[in-house]
Amino acid sequence: MTDFHADHAPRWREDVSGQRFGADFIILDAEGNTLRGLNETAVEVWMLCDGTRTARALVEFVSQRHGWEVERVLPDTLKFLTELRRLGLIDALEEVR
Secondary structure (H helix, E strand, O other): OOOOOOOOEEEEOOOEEEEEEOOEEEEEEOOOOEEOOOOHHHHHHHHOOEOOOOHHHHHHHHHHHHOOOHHHHHHHHHHHHHHHHHOOOEEEEOOOO
16 A cells, blocks of 8 residues: 555545543454554544545644644654555545545
């Protein structure tokens, strides 16, 4: 699977959900596979993966909230989105819905 691009809009797959269980945040797919151990920034990114903004716009939003530089945050976020896509947890929309 190719890398996630900044102009693609991340969107959760229909059969995937994310929930907080105490201090832990767990992403669960229909087959029962889980992803856990996300830090708070990763949870924030996950929560914004609704297909309404590109990855770059998502990073701009998160960066503005925390006072971070977009170009420093973008590469790590794209790596995270690439991994979520590789695991089958999100899709990469070529157009924002």
